[in-house]
Amino acid sequence: MADINQVVIVGRLTRDAELRYTNTGTAVGRMSIAVNRRRRSDSGSNEETSFFDVVLWGKTAESLNQYLQKGKQIAIQGELRQNRWEQDGQSRSRIEIHAMNVQLLGGGGRGDATGNSRPAENRSTYQPSYQNSSNNGPEPFEDDIPF
Template identity: 60%
Template sequence: MTDINTVIVVGRLTRDAELKYTTTGTAVSHLSIAVNRSRKTGDQWTDEVSYFDVTLWGKSAESLQQYLIKGKQIAVEGELRQERWEKDGQKQSKVTINARNLQLLGGGSGGGGTGRPPQKQTGGYSPEASSEEGADYHEKFEDDIPF
């Protein structure tokens, strides 16, 4: 069996995406997302955040650039890549997500962006279209799941 390297994360952009081009003219966008998680420790809920660097390539990088602004919620499906380099004689490494698919989700920018006007969202997730109106999927439950 071959190895599997697939990851799916949903989070919010921590900064506006940065679009660059390789020497061969391929578009590459660098972005960073924050993924929040709540967990119960004893009687208290604690929030934890993980930050992930994401790389998006080609036409997707170019066409989505104007929408990838700080605070925007996105879903990313891709593979993990370990980048390695040497700095001042010390070996360094970092795990990043190489995006295969990126989807814009509900919610607007959290402020701080580049001053671009808000764009009308077409397609994708729409909170108004939810089949369970008023459902709170971020609800904190009192009891732990018994399994």
């Protein structure tokens, strides 16, 4: 059996996305997402928040950067990657989500009165061009679906 490394997460951005470029000119978008979880206990319900670093590459990072604002709710599908380095003689590591698919959801961000930075009928899913869409299910729908 092959190893699987897939994660799907829905949460809110903790800060505006940061867009930078590598030495070769590839766009890299970095952001952090907060995910809330409610837990019930004998003393009531407690809310727990987890924070995750997300990396987005290429034209997808460039296209989405203007919409990825603090408070915006997004859904991310991607894979976990661990970065390792040494600092001051200490081994360090960080796990990041490398996004392959980002969907902008309603609410949050700096937009209109409803909190949407884009109208609902224009929200869509973005997939990087390097992702092979022919091997995983049906092709994505066009935006002009009549229902």
